[in-house]
Amino acid sequence: MAATAEDISREEALQGIGCSRKRKEDPRFVQGKGNYVDDIKMPGMLFADMVRSPYAHARIKGINKEKALALPGVHAVLTADDLKPLNLHWMPTLAGDVQAVLADEKVHFQYQEVAVVVADDRYIAADAIDLVEVEYEPLPVLVDAHKAMDPDAPLLREDLVGKTEGAHGQRRHHNHIFSWEAGDRDPTDRVFEQAEVTVKQEMYYHRVHPSPLETCGCVASFDKVNEQLTVYITSQAPHVVRTVVSMLSGIPESKVRIVSPDIGGGFGNKVGVYPGYVNAIVASIVLGRPVKWVEDRMEHLSTTAFARDYHMTGELAADKDGHIKALRVQVLADHGAFDACADPSKFPAGLFHICTGSYDVPVAHVQVDGVYTNKAPGGVAYRCSFRVTEAVYVIERTLDVLAQKLGIDKAEIRRRNFVKPEQFPYQTALGWELDSGDYHTALDKVLKAVDYDGLRREQEEKRARGELMGIGLVTFTEIVGAGPTRTCDILGIGMFDSAEIRVHPTGSVIARMGTITQGQGHETTYAQIIASELGLPSDQIQIEEGDTDTAPYGLGTYGSRSTPVGGAATAVAARKIRAKAQKIAAHLLEVDENDLEWDIDRFKVKGVPGQEKTMKEVAWAAYNNLPEGMEPGLEAVDYYDPPNFTYPFGAYLCVVDIDKHTGQTHIRRFYALDDCGTRINPMIIEGQIHGGLNEGYAVAMGQELPYDEEGNSLGNTFMDYFIPTFVETPQWETDYTVTPSPHHPLGAKGVAESPHVGSIPCFTSAVVDAFSHLGVTHMNMPHSAYRVWQQIHELGLDTHG
Amino acid sequence: MAKQHITFTLNGQQLDALVEPRELLVHTIRETLHQTGTHIGCETSHCGVCTVDLDGVSVKACTLLSMQANGSEITTVEGLAGAEGLHAVQQAFIEEHGLQCGFCTPGMLVRAYRFLQENPNPTDEEIRWGMSGNLCRCTGYQNIIKAVHSAAQKLQQA
Numbered sequence: 008m009a010a011t012a013e014d015i016s017r018e019e020a021l022q023g024i025g026c027s028r029k030r031k032e033d034p035r036f037v038q039g040k041g042n043y044v045d046d047i048k049m050p051g052m053l054f055a056d057m058v059r060s061p062y063a064h065a066r067i068k069g070i071n072k073e074k075a076l077a078l079p080g081v082h083a084v085l086t087a088d089d090l091k092p093l094n095l096h097w098m099p100t101l102a103g104d105v106q107a108v109l110a111d112e113k114v115h116f117q118y119q120e121v122a123v124v125v126a127d128d129r130y131i132a133a134d135a136i137d138l139v140e141v142e143y144e145p146l147p148v149l150v151d152a153h154k155a156m157d158p159d160a161p162l163l164r165e166d167l168v169g170k171t172e173g174a175h176g177q178r179r180h181h182n183h184i185f186s187w188e189a190g191d192r193d194p195t196d197r198v199f200e201q202a203e204v205t206v207k208q209e210m211y212y213h214r215v216h217p218s219p220l221e222t223c224g225c226v227a228s229f230d231k232v233n234e235q236l237t238v239y240i241t242s243q244a245p246h247v248v249r250t251v252v253s254m255l256s257g258i259p260e261s262k263v264r265i266v267s268p269d270i271g272g273g274f275g276n277k278v279g280v281y282p283g284y285v286n287a288i289v290a291s292i293v294l295g296r297p298v299k300w301v302e303d304r305m306e307h308l309s310t311t312a313f314a315r316d317y318h319m320t321g322e323l324a325a326d327k328d329g330h331i332k333a334l335r336v337q338v339l340a341d342h343g344a345f346d347a348c349a350d351p352s353k354f355p356a357g358l359f360h361i362c363t364g365s366y367d368v369p370v371a372h373v374q375v376d377g378v379y380t381n382k383a384p385g386g387v388a389y390r391c392s393f394r395v396t397e398a399v400y401v402i403e404r405t406l407d408v409l410a411q412k413l414g415i416d417k418a419e420i421r422r423r424n425f426v427k428p429e430q431f432p433y434q435t436a437l438g439w440e441l442d443s444g445d446y447h448t449a450l451d452k453v454l455k456a457v458d459y460d461g462l463r464r465e466q467e468e469k470r471a472r473g474e475l476m477g478i479g480l481v482t483f484t485e486i487v488g489a490g491p492t493r494t495c496d497i498l499g500i501g502m503f504d505s506a507e508i509r510v511h512p513t514g515s516v517i518a519r520m521g522t523i524t525q526g527q528g529h530e531t532t533y534a535q536i537i538a539s540e541l542g543l544p545s546d547q548i549q550i551e552e553g554d555t556d557t558a559p560y561g562l563g564t565y566g567s568r569s570t571p572v573g574g575a576a577t578a579v580a581a582r583k584i585r586a587k588a589q590k591i592a593a594h595l596l597e598v599d600e601n602d603l604e605w606d607i608d609r610f611k612v613k614g615v616p617g618q619e620k621t622m623k624e625v626a627w628a629a630y631n632n633l634p635e636g637m638e639p640g641l642e643a644v645d646y647y648d649p650p651n652f653t654y655p656f657g658a659y660l661c662v663v664d665i666d667k668h669t670g671q672t673h674i675r676r677f678y679a680l681d682d683c684g685t686r687i688n689p690m691i692i693e694g695q696i697h698g699g700l701n702e703g704y705a706v707a708m709g710q711e712l713p714y715d716e717e718g719n720s721l722g723n724t725f726m727d728y729f730i731p732t733f734v735e736t737p738q739w740e741t742d743y744t745v746t747p748s749p750h751h752p753l754g755a756k757g758v759a760e761s762p763h764v765g766s767i768p769c770f771t772s773a774v775v776d777a778f779s780h781l782g783v784t785h786m787n788m789p790h791s792a793y794r795v796w797q798q799i800h801e802l803g804l805d806t807h808g
Numbered sequence: 809m810a811k812q813h814i815t816f817t818l819n820g821q822q823l824d825a826l827v828e829p830r831e832l833l834v835h836t837i838r839e840t841l842h843q844t845g846t847h848i849g850c851e852t853s854h855c856g857v858c859t860v861d862l863d864g865v866s867v868k869a870c871t872l873l874s875m876q877a878n879g880s881e882i883t884t885v886e887g888l889a890g891a892e893g894l895h896a897v898q899q900a901f902i903e904e905h906g907l908q909c910g911f912c913t914p915g916m917l918v919r920a921y922r923f924l925q926e927n928p929n930p931t932d933e934e935i936r937w938g939m940s941g942n943l944c945r946c947t948g949y950q951n952i953i954k955a956v957h958s959a960a961q962k963l964q965q966a
Contacts, residue, residue: 037898038845043844046844220912271909304852694905732941736936
């Protein structure tokens with residue numbers, strides 16, 4: 008039936024799914040009325056600051072607090088010895104290890120927390136930390152992950168001596184954390200032995216940091232009279248934080264209130280529980296006053312959750328036409344001093360085994376070994392699902408190397424190996440079920456849009472003139488929306504998510520979710536889902552998240568899980584409401600509910616024009632005129648356990664021109680096609696893609712957290728750590744196809760991380776491509792001017808002309 | 809250290825405050841005067857989330873002593889909207905989706921407000937350079953550039 012003008016206007020009035028609705032969050036943000044953690048003030052509030060270690064590895068011989076305590080305005084100086092009686096000097100990590108809340112006899116990385124000072128204001132606290140005298144005895148430092156398991160490597164974790172069994176099985180060495188594998192080792196090895204062609208590429212995915220503009224912090228307030236603890240915190244997972252805080256402190260979960268207010272960006276950095284939070288909470292309990300702790304930028308970059316630091320070797324076996332026969336991947340993972348990765352419990356390398364990518368790989372094997380070093384702990388997913396960026400990088404890079412060896416164009420080799428549309432749902436060799444995809448269409452659309460053949464001709468001409476031009480191409484598949492509770496949990500809690508929706512008598516709605524927005528626009532997009540499902544205007548739908556006293560329990564927002572899991576919960580809860588509403592409408596219209604059909608915002612009696620009830624009318628009736636025996640009210644809750652992950656994909660192309668005298672790489676063009684299934688708000692999707700591409704650009708072209716041999720962090724200020732400004736940032740071109748997820752109630756897959764995951768190997772692919780005719784197969788990131796110049800210089804390209 | 813008495817105009821309102829000689833302007837604004845729209849991101853002048861307008865110049869309040877602001881006229885994000893509603897730059901950021909987490913937004917807006925007085929009809933390239941002291945991690949800048957253009961047009965029509 009053709010939609011009438013009246014239908015269209017009714018639909019538009021809802022501002023539902025597919026509408027580029029302006030964001031509901033924005034009016035408060037543009038007027039300076041956001042409410043971030045550091046904006047929170049409480050009566051009597053004190054400030055905490057940390058005494059941190061200047062050494063990467065040292066024994067603490069003594070701590071003298073006297074001078075600090077003598078400073079007027081200082082209320083307390085706490086060390087590990089003070090936390091010991093409370094058994095809070097160590098805390099469990101999300102990865103099954105433990106981490107020192109305050110250094111216990113030893114420091115394991117530079118800037119580790121040694122003591123916490125609590126004072127009247129941040130100036131006094133800053134003065135006081137300089138007055139705390141700590142005597143250290145430096146120990147041999149381990150920085151190089153490749154040396155971690157040498158027989159004579161320094162012993163880092165004395166607390167683990169004698170523990171040969173870790174959270175993920177056998178430990179082979181005192182600095183070994185775990186060995187994890189997926190796939191079939193022997194069959195894979197056999198294919199490699201007999202293959203027509205094999206390639207092997209080592210690559211280092213360097214240590215980086217998500218570094219949102221708001222650092223981590225909290226305000227902890229313990230009410231001694233009511234024995235209630237309230238913590239305002241920069242957390243992407245407030246409900247999990249509450250569970251952890253309750254377990255650590257012994258305060259019943261129902262007396263712990265965790266609030267994530269407005270969050271100034273997270274990008275994976277704000278998933279974990281950090282010593283600073285625990286210290287502020289302990290200080291508040293001890294002193295009976297609210298305590299604020301907010302990191303500065305240097306503390307942020309030095310201590311709270313880095314990402315990556317994977318030393319990877321990718322190998323492909325293929326026939327001479329480039330058809331992949333097997334994939335083998337070996338990883339040495341540098342986890343720093345404590346294993347504080349944020350991954351689902353059963354996956355110490357996250358979802359790294361998505362590394363078969365978009366390709367039909369018959370057999371594969373992957374092994375990851377985690378080791379300790381004297382570096383900051385972490386291993387979070389920086390704008391990606393768990394270790395998916397690393398996975399996509401290794402397959403996309405290794406496939407380029409194979410194409411290069413065989414002299415096959417990198418678009419063509421991808422086309423030959425793609426999982427075909429008719430193969431979905433597709434079982435990968437490493438155990439995933441790809442839900443849906445149409446990779447050929449996406450690739451072809453991009454190649455056409457940029458005139459790929461024309462670019463290759465131009466490149467040939469430029470090469471003939473000695474100029475450096477590179478074309479990068481990536482066709483990635485992500486795995487997001489963790490996840491099915493049968494496989495995914497954090498600290499034993501299944502990774503479902505939740506929505507609670509209440510329709511008021513007048514038809515306005517309040518809905519609360521277990522996720523938490525950090526810029527993704529949940530207050531806008533969840534309302535759009537409910538608007539479409541219930542036929543009520545999104546402007547009258549209020550979304551609330553982040554307060555554990557009011558929101559239903561959820562696992563939070565990271566790994567692009569809000570739309571795949573929280574969005575699904577929202578749709579299902581709304582459908583429960585609509586099912587009840589249909590019964591009420593049938594009662595009001597005195598017909599059987601099966602005689603009704605849903606039409607945008609109302610129920611209509613089939614074949615009887617004019618016999619109808621709008622959702623707004625039904626909402627009123629839900630509070631006063633119900634069928635016999637039905638309970639009043641119109642609300643529903645859904646805890647959604649996803650049947651599978653979702654698998655967004657995309658095709659990205661990048662064109663670079665490299666100055667052969669300076670090594671400066673100019674990004675001439677970046678074209679990103681994303682397929683995230685059903686698109687809820689195209690404006691927000693495009694914004695997320697721009698942001699993800701920019702963070703990908705940052706990682707590929709400049710960001711790194713290097714350490715010197717003594718374990719000194721060399722990249723921990725914005726002077727050293729690259730955040731692209733307006734000036735360097737390229738112009739982004741975006742495009743899309745729509746291949747809905749068959750198992751998600753809305754067909755949506757999640758999008759915000761694809762551009763980060765997909766763009767990083769694309770930048771490398773482009774930079775390497777500029778040198779590929781000279782036999783270069785790989786260059787490690789970041790592709791800063793100096794590093795690119797080193798490659799130019801090595802090839803002698805800068806000597807003349 | 810003895811506190812010093814300073815006076816200045818904040819968003820059109822004459823104020824006085826007692827400050828420590830070493831106190832940073834951003835702390836006086838946020839903690840003493842309770843105007844928390846101005847944020848703190850790096851404390852080294854790199855990120856620009858603390859940008860305020862001081863006597864007609866964009867400055868980073870995280871590296872300016874409050875004493876240096878004595879006698880000056882300061883505008884923060886809270887002072888951009890007038891009785892007639894949002895300022896054109898505020899409206900344009902909403903329309904063009906020029907913000908996500910909102911943390912850089914106040915500094916970004918205060919800088920755009922001043923930049924468009926310095927250069928009322930900028931090119932893309934001029935916006936990129938003129939706004940380059942303000943970092944954003946969320947947007948990839950593209951929509952902010954659109955928003956500044958759009959605000960420029962509105963302001964010129966006004």
